Amino acid sequence: MIIAEWKPISEIVEKLKGHKKVLVAGCATCVAECAAGGEREVETLAPLLRMAMEKEGNSIEVVTATLERQCEPEFVEPLAAKLIGVDAVVSLACGIGIQCLAEIFEDTPVYPGVNTTSLAIREEPGVWGVRCEACGACVLGETFGLCPVARCAKSLMNGPCGGTRENGACEVNAEVPCIWLKIFERAQARGKVDELLRFQGTKNWSNSRHGGQKRVVREDLRT
Amino acid sequence: MNRKAGSRLEKVLASGRFAVTAEIGPPRGPNADVIVEKAKILKGVADAYNITDNQTAVVRMSSIAASRILLDQGLEPLMQMVCRDRNRIAMQSDLLGASALGLKNILCLSGDHQKASAGGKLKGHPGAKNVFDIDSIQLISVVRGMRDEAVQDSGDSIDAPTPFFIGAAWTPLAPPREFRVHRLAKKVAAGADFIQTQAIYDVAAFAEAMARAVDMGLTEKTAILGGIILPRSAGMLKYMNRSVPGVVVPDAMIQRMEKSKDPAKEGRQIFLELIEGVRAIPGIKGVHLQAIEAEHLLPDLIRDAGLLPRPAVD
Ligand code: SF4
Ligand code: SF4
Numbered sequence: 001m002i003i004a005e006w007k008p009i010s011e012i013v014e015k016l017k018g019h020k021k022v023l024v025a026g027c028a029t030c031v032a033e034c035a036a037g038g039e040r041e042v043e044t045l046a047p048l049l050r051m052a053m054e055k056e057g058n059s060i061e062v063v064t065a066t067l068e069r070q071c072e073p074e075f076v077e078p079l080a081a082k083l084i085g086v087d088a089v090v091s092l093a094c095g096i097g098i099q100c101l102a103e104i105f106e107d108t109p110v111y112p113g114v115n116t117t118s119l120a121i122r123e124e125p126g127v128w129g130v131r132c133e134a135c136g137a138c139v140l141g142e143t144f145g146l147c148p149v150a151r152c153a154k155s156l157m158n159g160p161c162g163g164t165r166e167n168g169a170c171e172v173n174a175e176v177p178c179i180w181l182k183i184f185e186r187a188q189a190r191g192k193v194d195e196l197l198r199f200q201g202t203k204n205w206s207n208s209r210h211g212g213q214k215r216v217v218r219e220d221l222r223t
Numbered sequence: 224m225n226r227k228a229g230s231r232l233e234k235v236l237a238s239g240r241f242a243v244t245a246e247i248g249p250p251r252g253p254n255a256d257v258i259v260e261k262a263k264i265l266k267g268v269a270d271a272y273n274i275t276d277n278q279t280a281v282v283r284m285s286s287i288a289a290s291r292i293l294l295d296q297g298l299e300p301l302m303q304m305v306c307r308d309r310n311r312i313a314m315q316s317d318l319l320g321a322s323a324l325g326l327k328n329i330l331c332l333s334g335d336h337q338k339a340s341a342g343g344k345l346k347g348h349p350g351a352k353n354v355f356d357i358d359s360i361q362l363i364s365v366v367r368g369m370r371d372e373a374v375q376d377s378g379d380s381i382d383a384p385t386p387f388f389i390g391a392a393w394t395p396l397a398p399p400r401e402f403r404v405h406r407l408a409k410k411v412a413a414g415a416d417f418i419q420t421q422a423i424y425d426v427a428a429f430a431e432a433m434a435r436a437v438d439m440g441l442t443e444k445t446a447i448l449g450g451i452i453l454p455r456s457a458g459m460l461k462y463m464n465r466s467v468p469g470v471v472v473p474d475a476m477i478q479r480m481e482k483s484k485d486p487a488k489e490g491r492q493i494f495l496e497l498i499e500g501v502r503a504i505p506g507i508k509g510v511h512l513q514a515i516e517a518e519h520l521l522p523d524l525i526r527d528a529g530l531l532p533r534p535a536v537d
Pocket of ligand 1: 131132135148
């Protein structure tokens with residue numbers, strides 16, 4: 001799922017200065033799963049924002065809405081009714097959801113209430129770990145299902161670097177395993193270490209953001 | 224004899240003589256005199272001098288510039304290049320420039336992550352964007368293509384080949400230990416002419432790793448130089464054992480330093496013993512010696528190790 005994290009309230013307050021009625025918009029999909037922008041977080045943030053603005057001497061009215069999916073126009077459009085009188089939106093959706101809102105309601109400023117950080121999985125309650133970076137040329141087939149692009153701090157294609165710690169953690173982040181150690185262990189368990197001896201040449205990054213603004217066109221689906 | 228790069232280091236190794244390399248960290252400023260001073264102290268004690276590339280992710284004078292300054296002093300630089308800060312376009316461009324400036328040795332490294340910031344002693348630039356477009360083994364292969372085929376990574380040609388003697392690092396004792404020799408083999412297959420190892424304190428464990436490298440025929444294809452860092456205190460050894468991945472310091476050595484009334488002298492003695500121990504391991508072709516923040520101690524140590532004078536090469 002897409003992971004987002006709350007921005008400091010002070011940063012949002014700064015943006016809301018001069019506004020009178022604000023909609024805090026959540027999304028019930030990824031950001032709800034990672035407890036950053038679902039209904040619960042929206043209803044928690046709304047009164048906090050109201051109080052913080054009050055303290056600034058800038059009272060605002062705060063209304064809330066949590067959409068099924070903030071990244072799809074058909075879910076966003078019905079929000080129009082709620083936007084009457086609203087002069088700013090704080091969105092707790094991922095960067096995609098925030099922009100979807102901003103595109104549909106062009107005249108209303110939409111501010112991010114979260115920082116979108118990663119494509120991750122819930123590893124245990126309250127802990128999420130990155131799994132993918134949308135690199136555009138998936139190598140999971142060569143790395144026994146473990147992503148070296150997102151999970152190795154140096155995105156090595158021929159790892160591991162010399163930094164694997166004695167306890168198996170990565171030298172850059174002691175909280176996460178050296179993914180290349182994990183890749184080796186999986187290869188070993190399957191009796192396929194020889195596959196890791198193959199040199200992986202320089203990677204083609206051009207099917208991701210490095211190739212310019214990404215746009216996917218499927219002629220068969222166009223109308 | 225046909226040489227790949229014609230560097231002094233290459234010639235010493237090719238002639239079968241035991242090689243010595245040392246390290247010079249470029250200054251955190253634009254002052255060339257810092258390198259000139261170090262060059263005066265270290266001239267003649269090693270066959271080549273590693274010039275680090277913003278090691279521990281701290282901004283320093285570029286390794287290309289510092290290497291050229293060293294060359295002008297009559298010492299042979301071994302330019303380090305890390306994959307953290309430059310993409311393949313910038314790296315190949317810098318390789319052309321380095322070659323044009325007369326640099327002939329390169330050490331290909333992945334590089335410390337920008338979070339390293341000198342182990343937290345400096346602010347560094349943890350907010351920087353890293354590159355890691357290619358990794359160290361791919362870099363070896365790119366440099367080899369430029370040297371042997373005069374082609375860039377893309378296959379486009381360059382006017383003339385860039386004669387580099389290509390080096391890489393090896394951390395034989397980091398987990399997964401049984402894979403480390405295979406990764407060394409990958410580096411050798413990609414084109415590593417020589418190898419400098421992570422600091423060795425456990426000679427027996429290193430000898431085991433070397434035995435595997437010998438069995439696999441790797442020491443026939445590449446010249447392995449054992450890395451040795453001068454122990455300066457028991458605290459330093461404990462820190463390295465605990466915090467530097469791949470560095471294993473035997474308890475007995477730490478205790479020996481702890482018990483010593485003159486740890487500085489004891490450290491020098493251990494250093495000499497390590498050189499002797501590593502030198503005796505089958506397949507070893509030289510040593511890479513470091514005295515961190517105490518480079519001035521190296522000339523006497525290298526002399527005491529019986530490694531002076533350095534051989535003359537044509
Ligand atoms: S290799 Fe690329 S596409 Fe595949 S999981 Fe990793 S980042 Fe995602
Ligand atoms: S320790 Fe492992 S995960 Fe961390 S940077 Fe090195 S290879 Fe990558």
